[in-house]
Amino acid sequence: xxxxxxxCAGLDVHKKTIAACILLTASDGTVTQHAGDFGxxxxxxxxxxxxxxxxxxxDAVMESTGVxxxxxxxxxxxQVAIALVNAQHAKALPGxxxxxxxxxxxxxxxxxxxxxxxxxxxxxQRELRELVRHRTNLAQRRAQALNELHKILESTxxxxxxxxxxxxxxxxxxxxxxxxxxxxxxxxxxELARGKLRNKKDQLRAxxxxxxxxxxxxxxxxxxxxxxxxxxQMSEVSAEIEQRLADQQELLDRLDEIPGxxxxxxxxxxxxxxxxxxxxxxxxxxxxxxxxxxxxxQSAGKRRSGRIRGGNRSLRGAIVEAAQAxxxxxxxxxxxxxxRLAGRRGKKxxxxxxxxxxLKSVWHMMDKGVGYHDLGADYYERRxxxxxxxxxxxxxxxxxxxxxxxxVAQAA
Numbered sequence: 001x002x003x004x005x006x007x008c009a010g011l012d013v014h015k016k017t018i019a020a021c022i023l024l025t026a027s028d029g030t031v032t033q034h035a036g037d038f039g040x041x042x043x044x045x046x047x048x049x050x051x052x053x054x055x056x057x058x059d060a061v062m063e064s065t066g067v068x069x070x071x072x073x074x075x076x077x078x079q080v081a082i083a084l085v086n087a088q089h090a091k092a093l094p095g096x097x098x099x100x101x102x103x104x105x106x107x108x109x110x111x112x113x114x115x116x117x118x119x120x121x122x123x124x125q126r127e128l129r130e131l132v133r134h135r136t137n138l139a140q141r142r143a144q145a146l147n148e149l150h151k152i153l154e155s156t157x158x159x160x161x162x163x164x165x166x167x168x169x170x171x172x173x174x175x176x177x178x179x180x181x182x183x184x185x186x187x188x189x190x191e192l193a194r195g196k197l198r199n200k201k202d203q204l205r206a207x208x209x210x211x212x213x214x215x216x217x218x219x220x221x222x223x224x225x226x227x228x229x230x231x232x233q234m235s236e237v238s239a240e241i242e243q244r245l246a247d248q249q250e251l252l253d254r255l256d257e258i259p260g261x262x263x264x265x266x267x268x269x270x271x272x273x274x275x276x277x278x279x280x281x282x283x284x285x286x287x288x289x290x291x292x293x294x295x296x297x298q299s300a301g302k303r304r305s306g307r308i309r310g311g312n313r314s315l316r317g318a319i320v321e322a323a324q325a326x327x328x329x330x331x332x333x334x335x336x337x338x339x340r341l342a343g344r345r346g347k348k349x350x351x352x353x354x355x356x357x358x359l360k361s362v363w364h365m366m367d368k369g370v371g372y373h374d375l376g377a378d379y380y381e382r383r384x385x386x387x388x389x390x391x392x393x394x395x396x397x398x399x400x401x402x403x404x405x406x407x408v409a410q411a412a
Contacts, residue, residue, distance in 0.1 A: 001112050003029075009052055009080075010107030011062035013069050016040055020048060022055050023107045033102050045075045052080055061110035063087040064118060073120065083110065083117035087127075090115060119289075125274055128244055132271040135237045135264075142230035146382045149223045158210035163203045168227060171197050176224060214306050214365065240297055248275055254365055257372035258358055259334050260326025269362055270319040271283035276366075282360070283363035285305050288316045292356045308352060323355035334358070335373040340380060 006025035011018055022034040034055060052060065060076060061083045062069055069084060076082045090106055103197045109115050121129070146168055158179075164172045171194045178189055190204035197204070244250065248270055255266035271287070280286040287293050291311020297304045297352055327338035327350075333353050341350035365372060381388045393403045 003111055004113040005059040005111040007058045008107050008111035009057045010103040010105065010110060011058040011060060011072065012047075012103040012106065013062050013065050013072060014040075014099070015068055017099070018048060018072065019103045020042075020051070021100060021107050022052070022057055023104070023111055024055065025111065032105070035103070037099075040071065042071070045072055048072075049076060049079055052076075057395070059083070059110065061085060061106050061115060061117075063090060064108070074123075079125075083115065084120050085110075085115045086118055119279060121274060125271065125370065128241065128271045129314070131241050132268050135234055135241065136239065136314065136317070138230050138234045138266075142227060142234070145223050145226040145230065149220065149227070150224065152216060152219050156210045156212050156216045158212065159207040160204075163195060163200055163207045170194060173224065175204075176220060179208075180214060180221050180224075184212070196348070204378055208299075238264075241271075245270060246318055251275055251366070254371050255362060258322070258326070258361055259325070259329035259332045260320075260322035260358065260373070262325075265318045265322045268314065272312055272315040272318075273362070273366075277363050278367075280363060283360040284384035286363045287356050287359050287365075290319065290359055292316055292319065292352060292359060319355040319359050320351060322358055323351050326358060327354050331377045333377065333379050334378060336377040 003025050007022075008025075009022045011020050016039065018038045018040060019034045020038060024032040024034070026032070036048075036051060038044045038051075057080055062072065062085070064084050064086060073082055073084060085106075090109060095134055106115075120126075149167060153160055154297060155165070160172060160175065161167050166172065167346075171192060174191045174192045175189045178192065183189060186205040186208040189208045190201045193201060193204060245267060250267040251270060252263060255261055255269060256263060261269075277286060280289065284293070288309070291309050293309065293311070295307050295309045297307075323334070326332065326334040329335055334357060337357055338350045338354050342354050361372060363371070376382075389405060393405065396403050
């Protein structure tokens with residue numbers, strides 16, 4: 001088998017250790033092997049780099065093991081041609097399993113060109129990804145605190161959530177703060193309502209009559225502090241993301257035209273995919289990379305499962321969230337696609353299909369530099385009107401009627 005990388009190293013990465021193996025192929029085909037073990041502290045990784053340079057290693061490969069690969073990749077990047085590969089693509093045969101044998105197996109596969117490197121973006125985009133994912137985590141923490149606040153209010157018999165649409169709104173938070181300060185008069189608390197909520201003062205007076213005890217005040221106070229902290233942190237992170245994407249605002253505005261995609265989702269897309277989709281040959285490649293394509297599990301001519309495969313979880317989560325919003329857009333192609341699939345394939349599969357459509361639209365918009373063009377809610381009817389008419393005829397005939405179709409031009 002042809003050797004494509006004669007000076008290659010394999011790295012088996014763990015939390016605290018790195019098992020390294022160098023395979024040097026001479027011009028006559030003989031292979032010299034060198035093995036070593038290193039720690040994962042910065043000083044240890046730099047020693048690993050010096051060891052690789054001392055043997056004139058030009059290529060290195062390691063598996064994408066959790067987040068443990070990141071510090072090694074950051075320090076080796078630009079020094080050697082480092083490749084990150086999917087662990088499923090590099091599984092060795094069962095048998096004598098050691099860290100050094102894993103490193104040797106990786107090096108042997110890579111020097112023959114049998115491993116496909118995963119996409120690792122440049123450092124600025126990696127930093128942007130970390131910011132966007134951190135903001136998503138903050139939003140999840142806020143949602144968790146909000147859900148717990150709903151539960152504890154029910155425990156106090158304060159039915160505030162039954163009257164206000166959003167317990168984290170200005171009026172509701174003001175009432176809760178006064179409750180914690182010792183104000184228990186429902187009439188006084190109801191007067192804190194603002195805007196349209198003032199029309200519900202009678203309901204508020206009834207809802208704010210409860211049994212608030214000392215431990216309730218402690219929990220609610222902490223939850224309100226959590227909400228305030230999360231919102232403050234999200235605001236700071238969003239400002240940093242906005243600054244880093246200032247030169248991509250035109251692209252973000254175009255992506256914002258897609259039903260269900262807002263500024264935040266557009267920022268996630270650009271952070272995860274990048275502004276250049278040329279590395280994805282087709283829209284289907286992007287959908288597959290995001291993990292939104294049906295899985296293949298077929299045996300003996302039978303398809304056993306079509307569950308979506310693993311992929312970029314951050315991107316997939318944002319796209320599915322956009323699909324949930326986009327399917328509610330009346331008169332849009334996305335709503336028509338959802339309605340077409342939900343009845344016979346189920347709501348969850350229909351949402352995934354809508355997300356797949358959104359991501360394909362993103363690929364074409366980025367690839368061609370164009371805006372979003374909605375096909376319309378009547379797209380499927382316009383595509384094959386005869387088939388649609390025959391389907392309606394069959395439904396009417398099942399009700400006991402006979403239908404004759406006459407073209408409009410002929411009837412006139």
